[in-house]
Each structure stands twice: as structure tokens, then as C-alpha cells.
Amino acid sequence: MMRNSIVVRSTIAVACLAMVCTGCFGGDRSSRALVQNKGSDTLVNVAQAWAENYHSLNPNVGVAVSGGGSGTGFAALINDTVDIANASRDITIEEQEKIRKANGVEALEHTVAIDAVVFFVHASNPLDSISFEQLACIYAEGGTCKQWGDIGTEVPGCSGQEIIRVSRQSNSGTYAFVREEVLGKEIDFKLGSRDLSGSKDVVDLVGTTPCAIGYSGLGYGTDEVKALCIARKTGAACVTPTLATAEDGTYALARPLFMYTLGEPQGAVAAYLEWIKSPAGQKIVSDNGFVPLS
Amino acid sequence: MSTAVEHHRFSATPVTEKSHRRQSAAKAFLGVSTALLLVPLAAIIGLLLTHGWSAITAEFLLDAPTAGMTAGGIYPAIIGTLWLIAVSLGVAAPIGIMAGIYLNEYAPDNWITRIINLAIVNLAGVPSIVHALFGVGAFVLFLGLGTNILSASLTLAVMTLPVIIASTKEALASVPLAFRHASWALGASRWQTIWNIVLPNSVSGILTGVILQVSRAAGETAPIMFTGAAFYLPFLPQSVQDQCMALSMHLFTVSTQVPNVPEAFPYATALVLLTLVITFNFLSISLRTYLRARRKW
Amino acid sequence: MTDTTSGTPQGQVSIARRISALAEPLIELLIRICGFSAIFFVFGIFFFVFSSGAEFMLHRLEFGEFLTSPEWYPTSVTNKRYGTLALMAGTLSVTSLAMFIAVPFGLGTAVFISEFCEGPFKEGLKITVEFLAAIPSVVWGFIGLAIMNPAIIKTFDAPIGLNVLNGGIILGLMSVPIIVSIGEDALKAVPDTYREASLALGATKWQTVYKVLFPAARSGLLAAVLLGVGRAIGETIAVLMATGHAVQIPSGPLDSVRTLTATIAAELGETAQGGDHYQALFAIGVLLFIFTFAVNLTADLLVRGIRNK
Numbered sequence: 001m002m003r004n005s006i007v008v009r010s011t012i013a014v015a016c017l018a019m020v021c022t023g024c025f026g027g028d029r030s031s032r033a034l035v036q037n038k039g040s041d042t043l044v045n046v047a048q049a050w051a052e053n054y055h056s057l058n059p060n061v062g063v064a065v066s067g068g069g070s071g072t073g074f075a076a077l078i079n080d081t082v083d084i085a086n087a088s089r090d091i092t093i094e095e096q097e098k099i100r101k102a103n104g105v106e107a108l109e110h111t112v113a114i115d116a117v118v119f120f121v122h123a124s125n126p127l128d129s130i131s132f133e134q135l136a137c138i139y140a141e142g143g144t145c146k147q148w149g150d151i152g153t154e155v156p157g158c159s160g161q162e163i164i165r166v167s168r169q170s171n172s173g174t175y176a177f178v179r180e181e182v183l184g185k186e187i188d189f190k191l192g193s194r195d196l197s198g199s200k201d202v203v204d205l206v207g208t209t210p211c212a213i214g215y216s217g218l219g220y221g222t223d224e225v226k227a228l229c230i231a232r233k234t235g236a237a238c239v240t241p242t243l244a245t246a247e248d249g250t251y252a253l254a255r256p257l258f259m260y261t262l263g264e265p266q267g268a269v270a271a272y273l274e275w276i277k278s279p280a281g282q283k284i285v286s287d288n289g290f291v292p293l294s
Numbered sequence: 295m296s297t298a299v300e301h302h303r304f305s306a307t308p309v310t311e312k313s314h315r316r317q318s319a320a321k322a323f324l325g326v327s328t329a330l331l332l333v334p335l336a337a338i339i340g341l342l343l344t345h346g347w348s349a350i351t352a353e354f355l356l357d358a359p360t361a362g363m364t365a366g367g368i369y370p371a372i373i374g375t376l377w378l379i380a381v382s383l384g385v386a387a388p389i390g391i392m393a394g395i396y397l398n399e400y401a402p403d404n405w406i407t408r409i410i411n412l413a414i415v416n417l418a419g420v421p422s423i424v425h426a427l428f429g430v431g432a433f434v435l436f437l438g439l440g441t442n443i444l445s446a447s448l449t450l451a452v453m454t455l456p457v458i459i460a461s462t463k464e465a466l467a468s469v470p471l472a473f474r475h476a477s478w479a480l481g482a483s484r485w486q487t488i489w490n491i492v493l494p495n496s497v498s499g500i501l502t503g504v505i506l507q508v509s510r511a512a513g514e515t516a517p518i519m520f521t522g523a524a525f526y527l528p529f530l531p532q533s534v535q536d537q538c539m540a541l542s543m544h545l546f547t548v549s550t551q552v553p554n555v556p557e558a559f560p561y562a563t564a565l566v567l568l569t570l571v572i573t574f575n576f577l578s579i580s581l582r583t584y585l586r587a588r589r590k591w
Numbered sequence: 592m593t594d595t596t597s598g599t600p601q602g603q604v605s606i607a608r609r610i611s612a613l614a615e616p617l618i619e620l621l622i623r624i625c626g627f628s629a630i631f632f633v634f635g636i637f638f639f640v641f642s643s644g645a646e647f648m649l650h651r652l653e654f655g656e657f658l659t660s661p662e663w664y665p666t667s668v669t670n671k672r673y674g675t676l677a678l679m680a681g682t683l684s685v686t687s688l689a690m691f692i693a694v695p696f697g698l699g700t701a702v703f704i705s706e707f708c709e710g711p712f713k714e715g716l717k718i719t720v721e722f723l724a725a726i727p728s729v730v731w732g733f734i735g736l737a738i739m740n741p742a743i744i745k746t747f748d749a750p751i752g753l754n755v756l757n758g759g760i761i762l763g764l765m766s767v768p769i770i771v772s773i774g775e776d777a778l779k780a781v782p783d784t785y786r787e788a789s790l791a792l793g794a795t796k797w798q799t800v801y802k803v804l805f806p807a808a809r810s811g812l813l814a815a816v817l818l819g820v821g822r823a824i825g826e827t828i829a830v831l832m833a834t835g836h837a838v839q840i841p842s843g844p845l846d847s848v849r850t851l852t853a854t855i856a857a858e859l860g861e862t863a864q865g866g867d868h869y870q871a872l873f874a875i876g877v878l879l880f881i882f883t884f885a886v887n888l889t890a891d892l893l894v895r896g897i898r899n900k
Contacts, residue, residue, distance in 0.1 A: 034529070041860070045552060048363060048526040055528045062528035064537060066441075067551065068520065069860030071869075081440050094866060159748050169836070169857045170666045186669045191662060191677065192839035194753070194847050197831070197857040198551040208741060211750040220553050310793070317797035324703040328716065331696050334764050335723050338730075341738055389625050396626025400619070412891055413629040419818070419887040420636060420880065421825030422728070423852045427859075427876045431639035452632050459629065485615045506725075513727025516827045516856055542729045549733050550832065560737070564730045575725045579718055 033268040038066040039073020039086030042174055042199055042217060043257055046113060046288045047086055050276055053284055057275075061268050070173050077260060078102050083269045085260040088115065088173030105263035112276050114291035116218040116246035117177060117253040120203060120225040122210045127153045129229035129238040132182050132252075138163055138213065139178075141188045148211070158211035165193035166202050166214030174199065177255050178215055218246065219289015246291040254291065342568065346561025354562060363526065363552045368563055373530055374443075374523070374538030375512050375570070381447035381534055382511045386454045387504050393455075394462025394500075399488055418456035422516040425453050429521040444534040446522030453517060454507035461506070465499020466492060498585030505578035509571040515542040525551075541567045637880055644873030651867065652874060663838050663854070665868040673871050675878070680840040681755075681848035685830060686823040688759025688844060689766055693819055696763075697770030698812060704771070705778040706800055717775075724768030728829040735761045735833030749845045753835030756844040761829050766819035773818055777811025778804060810893040817890035821883050827852040851875050 037047055044067040051063035066072075073085030074095045080103055091099075091107055099107050119135065121127055130151070137145035145151060148161045155161065167189060168175040179189060194214075196202050202214040207224030218241055221227055229238035230252055245251035265273055275281050282292035306314070357367035401407040429449030439445045469492050477487040493500075523543040531538045545567060549560040641648075652673060660674025704716050739760065740752035747756075781804055789799040805812070835847025836857070849857075855872045 041551060044525055045363075051526060051528060052360065064524055064528065065526040066524040066537070067547070067860070072520075072860045076441075079435075079440075092866075098865070159750055162750055164750050170664065176666065188664050188667045188670065191664075192837050194751070195836045195838065195849070195857075197836070200553045201550050203553070205751070205753070208744070209751050222553070313795045313798060317795040320797040320800075321703075321707050324699050324707065327696055327699040328703045331700055331723070331764075331767060332719055335719065335726075338726070338734055341734075389628055392622045392625035393628055396622045400622065401626060410626065410630055412888070413633040415891050416884055416887045417629055417633050417636075419821040419825065419883045420633075421827060421852055421883060423827040423855045424636065424640060424825070424876050424880055424883075427640050427643070427855070427873060428636040431643045432635060436639070452636075455629065455632065483615060485618055486611075509725045509727075513725075513729065515727075515729045519856070520859060542727055545729050545733060546828065546832075549736060560733060564733050567727060568730055571725050571727060572722060575722060579721065583714075 033061045035061065035063045035084065035269055035272055036076075036082040037063050037084045037086065037259075038068060038076050038082045039084075040070045040088040040173060040257070041067045041197070042088040042115065042172075043086040043113075043259075045219075046257075046285060046290060049284050049288055050281060053280075054272060054275060061272070063272065073260070074099075074107075077107055077262060080262065083261065083265075084273070087258045087260060088255075089176055090258070091260060099262070103262055107260040108263055108265075110259045110261070110273055110277070111256045111293065112259050112273075113257045113282075113285045114246055114293065115255055115257050116241045116243075116251055116291055117174060117181075117215055117255065118218050118221065118241045119213060119215045119228045119230065120206045120221065121213050121228060122155070122157075122206055123224050123226050124157055124210055125153065125155045125213075125226065127151065127155075127228065128226075129231060131231040131234040131236070131238070133234050135182050136184070136187070139165055139167070139189055139193065140183045141190045143190055155210055160211075162211055164209055164212040165190070166205050166209075166212050167193040167195050168199075168202065168215075169195045169197045172197075174215070174217070178253075181253055217289065218243070218291070221289065243286060243291050247294055257290070339568070342561055342565045346558050346563075346565040349556065349558035349562035350565065355566070358528075359526070363548060364555050364559075368541065368544055368566065370527060370530055371539040371541045371544040371563070372566070372570075374527075375541045375567075377443050377531055377534075377538050378447055378450060378518065378522075378540060379508050379511045381443055382450035382454060383504060383508060385448060386451035386458055386507065389451075390455050390458030390504075391462050391500055393459045394466060395488060395493075397459065398463045398466040399484065399492070414456050414459055417452070418460075420453075422453070422514055425449055426517045426520050428452070429517055434521055440535075441520070441522050441537060442535050443522050443531055443538050446518040446538075447534070449517040449521050450511045450514060453514065454510050457507055457510070458503050461503025462496075462500050465496035465503070468499060469495045495589075498582055498589075501585075502578045502582040505574055505581065508574040508578075512574070513542055513567065513571055515540075515546050518543060519546075541570070637877075640873055640876045640880060644870040644877065647867050647870030648874045648877070652871070657874070661838075661840055665858075665871055671867070673874075675851065675875060677838045677840050678849055678851045678854050678875070681834070681838075682824060682850040682852070684755050684841050684844075684848055685758040685762055685834060685850055686820060688755055689762035689823045690816070690820060692760060692763030693766040693770055693823075694816055697767045697815070697819065698774055700767070701771045701774030701778060701812075701815070702800055702804075705775045706796060706804070717772075720768050720771050723764070724772075726765075728765065728826060729832075731761050731765055732829040732832030735829065739833070743845075747845060751835060751845075751847060753833055754845050754847045755834065755841050758830045758834035758848075758850075759844065761833055762823045762826055765826060765829065766822045769822055770815045770819040773815035774808075774812050777808040777815060780811060781807045814890040814893040817886050817893070821886040821890070824886065825852065825879065825883050827856050831856050851879055855879075 044065060047065045051065050055062055070087040070089050073082065073087055074091060076082035077085045078098045096106060119130060134151055137143045146163060148155050148158065148163055179185065194205065196205065199216045199220045202216040203220045203222055203225055206212040206214040207222055227241055229240045231238035232252055239245050239251045241251050246254040259273065261269060277293065285292045354367040356369050358370050360366035397410065429445060433439050433445040433448050434441055473491050474487055477491045518540055522537055523540045524537040525547055527537060527539055541563065545560060545563045548555055548563060656674050659676055660672060661677040662672040662674045663677060664670060664672040704713055708716060735757050739757050743749055743752035743757055785803050785807055786799055789803045830850045831853040834850060834853065836849045836853065837847035838849050841848045855875055859872055
């Protein structure tokens, strides 16, 4: 029993030591400012890149980045637990109401980047361009296009020529945007599409599935997928999504990405937002495949 | 086949021969199916090693992620996971052990106790996402703790409670009643008996349960996703009121949300997480075996 | 306890005894409170999950549609629909496939370990099964995503590898350890006298197993399977990563589905807190809680049944 208690005591001692030591790392905290940044998953990678770069320029300011979705960001804004909320959609009237009720101020919207929503197909898919009507035929509730033959293509390596629709989960800002622009706001997506929860997920899936078509952000493209040239009407000239065409508005599916603050930002938060909108911050936007503000 | 002259030896009849053949077949079949079960375990470890080993370097283990999480390392995630383990078990272990003591030493055999036991079994079966919903509703919002290590750890603590209670009960039950009787006969009170006699003799079982739950706390993702784990943090957590990164969360985000990550990275992260979990499991099992061997009854 | 210690100053002894006399009831009170904590947490979970969605559930949710409609359109602009039938079909299909794999393997291994193994080999096998149980669900999900996805596409010439089959296999492997350990406990609980009597009558070990032990341990084995089912229903992250996320009723194992758990995990972040969609997700949480509660209650009653025999 003596050795019993020695074993027990040493285990407890090691555990305590471990707990204490995890607090030893990290350095002096007193002079640091921490900006809390939460929200959209579309923005999370750029937000992280901004945070990392800004921290190397200003070691005393740290930005903590979390994803979780645009809704999480707004929820945190309501509870005043976050300094900046990232969003890939507009704030809803209900959310604005709640923020006003809880905090006495309204949420202020800052446009920080522009995103081009791109429809990708597998690299081996011979299809090059597609129109809004064809997309609606594939994706919309009541749409009749189920095989690649219905669009007029044949995809090598695709068994059964079945169109595998890849989409986002139903309350993603990206999903709402595509519904509004491509399908028509009143029409819903057809059920049965693979509704993935990340922009990268979509591209990964399309890249490994010859039968697939999916939509994601311009910055998420890889060599395994091809971005489709989009035409508003069948037969009309199509526009290929690039940084240029998104910036000048010729590409149909460009949308702004936002950061929201409670009222006017102050201090470190204001400086951070300034930097994001500056050329240095916008360079990071284009490095990550989004479209910088002009 | 035996004649009356020879010793009477049991010789197989066709019926028994068939039964024996059936048994050998069954035994072989069961053995193969058990082995087949172990194939996935070996395959997983093998695949993780082959794909991920190349990324395991000192930098990977000791650096923070850089270049948009596509380079650097996973150090903050490791530290975050250690924080979560320490705080969640720091809360769950005392409560769970005391609950186990109550159930085995004090509780009368009535309907209330039955309900408590039922509650424990049900708590063990609650889906992890429902735990997450509870964590958000109770700790983040209702108690106003916010999203940080404290909320996440409390959520994890509620998840790990049932197993700690169950293993404490079992460990205490394995101490012979005679020990308690002897102690009571000498005039010790109930608590004195527990503290001086029963607990020291059941420490192995209790510790086994607690250490086993370390793996659970380290591996869960859903409960910490909405209550305290962050995608990226520039500083390491300094107190329980900070957020943290975590290995499980990191594996999830790196394999589903971050583009252009080198192929080996998620495999390496999974490997580190798996190693952590299996090490604690191994520790728990060794402790159990060692202390059981030393038991004198 | 009488004051019989001699040779010790009276004052010291009584102080120590006074402290312990005070402390002991306090400690015992603390223990009692902790003992009730499990009930407190279970009810707490149900209460918080229910109340977070209560307003929507009680006033606006149409339960008929909720339980029988396959159309899940919580964010539609013109036509919000909250039907969870497709999601329940997703959970059901993945869980069924998982049990199809886990039950034979799990029970088979339980029998093998319990009846046909001895000594260190037995311990070794049990430890390996424990390791299988320790693998975190996110690692399983990652395996489904990175390894099984391409494997399924190649082997079955399927258009996509994230489907019921992928999720089912992974969930099956995750549920096996529970079935093995509880099944083994159930078999161990059958008194040795049964085995000895059977063998004495000339039965082989295998005959003993399926003619004597299975019927005797029937409830415990069923409880093991039920707990495995509970595990499979409740799994979140692994199915989130491996089942392909399509809101549809699957027509075969190669179809993608979405489970109840994955729906909550995927959509909770993007909803406006307190909004209808948010509360609808909590309603799904209540549904899940009820399912797993029912499964666990049944399993518990079964186990209690054998104990009372």
C-alpha cells in the first residue's frame, strides 16, 4: 500500500505540474490588446490571414478568429462578446433589432472584400459555360435536368451521367446568395443536393467526383476543378470569373463580404479595420482568391 | 473401436465428431471475425503513419500555424487540448468520485437511487451535439460565462461524468465488505472508513476511469465547437476565461475548411491526437494492471 | 466514541475531534449533493434544450409536418418548411447499416473473448478493443473523408463516396467496442454453473454458447446492442464528415444522406440566435434526446431484468 500511494501521489504531482506549466507559456499579457473576430466561414480563411499578418506587424495586438457562420458572429454581437462580426450576408432586420435592444447602438456595416461565387465542375468535364437557366434547371425545386445529357454534355468517368449537385448548407450566406441571384428569391433549391458546410469541402468533393457540379468562392479553386463561364441567358456571351471581371462588375455573381461592429469602432478595432481596407490588407484579400475593394 | 480387453477409452461417435467439427468451425469463424475487427484499427494507424509521418517535425509540434494555417505547426492546439483536459477533469473528477462514493457507500436501495442510476446511464447516452446545445444554453448564455475554456470544459465535464461515476462505483464495490465491517467494528465512522480504508484500496479503479476520460475530453469536437474553441488564436490561453485552439477542432477545420493545406498536415494532426489518446489509454491500462497485481485480496 | 486515549493532552484531542465532527457532516452533505448531480444534469440538459426551442415549438411548429414531411427548408424566403422525415431517414439508414455490421462482429467478438480465450491473449484482445473505442470521432470522420471516400468510389464505381455506406461502416466500427464490452459483461454474468452443467451433459463449448448462454444472457446482449444503437444515433462529427449531407430519403447505400445530428452541427452556427431556424434546430435536439432516452431506458430495464432474476 505504500507503493500504491507513491504511485498515486506522483501521478497527481505530474498532473498538477502539467497544469501549472501550460500557464507558463505565452509571455507577458499586460500590454496586449485582443480583438475578437467571429463569424462567417466564407471569410474565416482571409480573416485568419489578416490576423496573422497584422500580428506580425503589431505584436502587441492579437486578433482571435473563430468561424461558426455568419449567424454566430451576429449572435456574439448581440451579446457584446465580440469586437468584429464577419458576415457573408446582410444582417437581418430581426438581428439588427436585437442588437439595438441589447446594446443601444446599431451594428455598423463595413465592406471589406468582394467575393465571386463560382460554379465548378470536375476538370475532366468538357462543359465550359453554363447559363442561369441551365443552373436553375439543375438546382431549383421543380427543375428537370438530372443527367448531364440534359445540358448537352457527356462527362467521361461519370457513371450513369447523373448530375451530382453540390451545394452549401441551407443557412449559409453563399447558399442564400445563389438562391437569390440564380434561382430567383421565391424559388427554393431542389432537395437531395450534397449540402456541405465549407467552401473548401465543396471544391474538394467536386475535384474528386467527375459527375459533380458545385459552387464556392473564387479563392477556393484547385487544379482538380474547372470554373465555369457564366451567361445570364442561354446563348448569350458568358463571363469567366476572374479578379478583374468580379471587380468591374461584368461577372454576374460578385457579392460583398462584410465586417460588422457595434456602432463606430474605437481604438485597436478601428485601427485594424483601417488596415484591412488599406492596400496592405487588400493585398491579402487577393492573395486568398477574393476580390479586393477598388 | 475399443474391445473389452483394452482400457475403456472414450471414442468419438459420429454425433460428437460432428459437434466438434462444428465447434472448430465456429471457433475459427469467430476468431476470424475478431481478427477482421482489428484490421481496421491496424489499417487506420498504418495509413495515418504513412501519410502523416513526414509532417511530424519539431516545428510541427512546437510552432504556431502560419501562412493561413497551411504551414507551421499545431502547438497552440496541443496546449489548448491540454488546458481542456485539465480543467474538465478537474471539475468532473471530484464530482464524479463523490457521486460514486454516494452511490456505493451511502445510497439506500430505493426508487430515488434507481432514478439516479437511470440518469447516469442516460447521461452517458446523450448525443455529443445535444451536449453542445446544453453547453451553449446553460453555460454560455444562461450563466453568462461566454465562449471560453471554462464553458467548453464544463460542457466536457458533464460528458465525462457518467463514466467516472460508474468506474468509481465499480472500484469501491470491489473493496470487500469485510474491510468496512472491520473498520466499523473498531469504532470508525462511515466517512473515516471511506477516507482511510475504502478509498486508498480503490484508487486504481478510480484513476483508471478518470484517465480513460482524458481520451474522451481530448477527442470530442462538437461540444467545444460552439462553446470555446477558436479557429485561430494569436496568443496562448492564459486563464480559463480565454478561448483556446484544440487538436480535435483543428483536425476538423483543417480537413474541411482550410484550402491548400499540404496533404500530410491533417494526417499528422490526426496522428498526434491519436497518439495522445492512446497514450492516456495505455497509461490507464498499465496503472490498472499494475495496481491490480499488487492487490492482496 | 469515548475519550479513552491516554497520554495525549485532552485539549488537542477534543479540538481534532470537534473539527472532524463538524467537517464530517459537511463532507457527507457534499457527497450527497454530488450523488444527485447526475439527475440534475440530465434534467438540466432536457430543460435547456427544450426551453431554447420552446417558443417556436409550442406556438408555430406544426408537429405533423415536423415528423412526417421530408422537406427541410428552414431558410426559404416564401415557403418555410420544417419537415424532418428525410433527416430521420438519414439517421435510420446509417444506424441500420452500422448495426448490420456491428452486431455480428460485436457479439461474435464478445463470445470469442469471453468463451474461447484465456489469459494474456484475452487481456490483449480486450485492450485492443478498448483502443478501438478510444479513437476520437473526428479521426473517424477524417478517415471517412480522406480514405474511404476514394475507396468507395473506386470499388463500387459510385459517383460519390460520401454516402450511407461510408457513414455506416464508420459508425459500425465505432459502435463495436460498446457491444463487445457490454456483451462480454452479459456473458460473464451467466453463472459458471450453467456452463459446467452443459459441458457435463456432453455439449461442446460452442453448443453451450448458442443453446445455453445466449438464451441466458439474452437481455444483457440485447442491452449491449441497444447501447450500440444509442451510440450510433448520437454520433455527430463522424457522420458530419462522411455521409455527404444530402437532405433526401436514400434509395440505396450509395446515396448521400443527412442525419439529425449533423443537421444541428452544420446549421447551428449560421442561424440568427433565437430565430425560428435556431429554435427548430433545438427542436431536433429534443427529438434526439427523446430517441436516445428511450433506447437507453429500454436497455436499462433489460439489464435490470436480468439482475432481478
